[in-house]
Amino acid sequence: MQLSLLLLASDRPAAAQLAQALAAPGHGVTVVTSAADLLAAAPRYSLVVIDGVPAGTTAAAVIAELRGAGAGPVTPVLAIAQTADLEERIALLEADADDVLTRPFDPAELAARVEALALRAQHASLPGSRSRATEPGRRVIAVFSPKGGVGTTTIATNLALIAAERQPGATLLMDLDLSFGQVASHLNLTPRQTILELARDVAAQRDPELLRTYAIHHTGSLQVLAAPPGPGFTSLVTPQHVEQIVSAAADAYETVIIDAGTALDERAMTVFGRCDTTIIPVIPEIPALNSVHIMFEQLADLGTMGGSILFVLNRAFARDLLKRNDIESALGAKIAAELPYDPLVYLKAVNEGVPVVLGSSRSVPAERLRALADVVLGPVSGAAPAPAPKERRGLFGRR
Numbered sequence: 001m002q003l004s005l006l007l008l009a010s011d012r013p014a015a016a017q018l019a020q021a022l023a024a025p026g027h028g029v030t031v032v033t034s035a036a037d038l039l040a041a042a043p044r045y046s047l048v049v050i051d052g053v054p055a056g057t058t059a060a061a062v063i064a065e066l067r068g069a070g071a072g073p074v075t076p077v078l079a080i081a082q083t084a085d086l087e088e089r090i091a092l093l094e095a096d097a098d099d100v101l102t103r104p105f106d107p108a109e110l111a112a113r114v115e116a117l118a119l120r121a122q123h124a125s126l127p128g129s130r131s132r133a134t135e136p137g138r139r140v141i142a143v144f145s146p147k148g149g150v151g152t153t154t155i156a157t158n159l160a161l162i163a164a165e166r167q168p169g170a171t172l173l174m175d176l177d178l179s180f181g182q183v184a185s186h187l188n189l190t191p192r193q194t195i196l197e198l199a200r201d202v203a204a205q206r207d208p209e210l211l212r213t214y215a216i217h218h219t220g221s222l223q224v225l226a227a228p229p230g231p232g233f234t235s236l237v238t239p240q241h242v243e244q245i246v247s248a249a250a251d252a253y254e255t256v257i258i259d260a261g262t263a264l265d266e267r268a269m270t271v272f273g274r275c276d277t278t279i280i281p282v283i284p285e286i287p288a289l290n291s292v293h294i295m296f297e298q299l300a301d302l303g304t305m306g307g308s309i310l311f312v313l314n315r316a317f318a319r320d321l322l323k324r325n326d327i328e329s330a331l332g333a334k335i336a337a338e339l340p341y342d343p344l345v346y347l348k349a350v351n352e353g354v355p356v357v358l359g360s361s362r363s364v365p366a367e368r369l370r371a372l373a374d375v376v377l378g379p380v381s382g383a384a385p386a387p388a389p390k391e392r393r394g395l396f397g398r399r
Ligand SMILES: Nc1ncnc2c1ncn2[C@@H]1O[C@H](COP(=O)(O)OP(=O)(O)O)[C@@H](O)[C@H]1O
Pocket: 145, 147, 148, 149, 150, 151, 152, 153, 154, 155, 182, 314, 315, 316, 339, 340, 341, 342, 343, 346, 347, 349, 350
């Protein structure tokens, strides 16, 4: 695709270099040095690139003027951050740039971002490109734990890989552990785009086809929407974004599996409100069970978990002092599946970025994870998932 690009740059030598890189794939590039020239010309171009603004104005002001300028389709904006400084990137995203690329960057990455932004803008302006109603049979499954280190990400990633194996291309794994999301690392992926960029793209939050362009492909069959690169970005993904993203994802994929992390905040409540099943991993330790107890107390004030709740006993060990029965009495609910403690298989999996069901597919942990998938997703034939225990009243009643 050949595009017409408009580049605003305040530093001439840097601009010449950038213009050359932008033109390399065959695009036409026009360079302007003032905000007024940019505003006048922008509607005639497919994409605006802002690489530093002249003194006396800010990128935020320029983008705001561009957005307010008028009728017709809005030209997408790619902003170039001059440093790897988190503050600068956040400021540009807050200024409403559609995407931000940080110097230094690879020319191939620049070309890919430009093309993706232009494609999205084109698609968003097409009539009929809006979301469908959620179809029956589609499902959203969240994995959440009030405590870290209990296997939330491990369960979400392995379950998603099993679902993707059964329905190639129709499963999305979404990392909503926004501060310290580890899904990409468990899968050895280096995300070029994350949920952060998706949260900036209003059109993609409404349009399942556009939303798909933000997912990264893993092993060809699983699609992954990665978490932001670090905790500094969390506030830029609001509960409203989460609501729209989960809803569009449920339209775009048959199965959406969400690593919902550990924060019991408004975003988590939004996820619970949208999901059919919530999996809560527990480990046979009093502090971990206590935190589940506290979570349900808090939930009494905040609202409920949507759909059915499945407790999964992870890190189960034959010589555990707390037996499965004790844990079930403490939870006031049945344990839906048990995953054995296995230091070697899991250690290898996280260190290599190859989850257990792929890297040690014949191991007992992998077998148990597949049994959990049968409970959550239904057996391979595609039958409905087994009914989940919902009773929670006796939680810690015996303590
Ligand atoms: N059943 C298990 N046996 C041994 N190690 C496990 C088991 N389940 C998870 N782990 C390991 O525990 C660590 C934390 O798991 P993770 O899924 O990242 O937890 P969370 O997402 O709840 O913080 C990882 O290194 C993982 O490989």
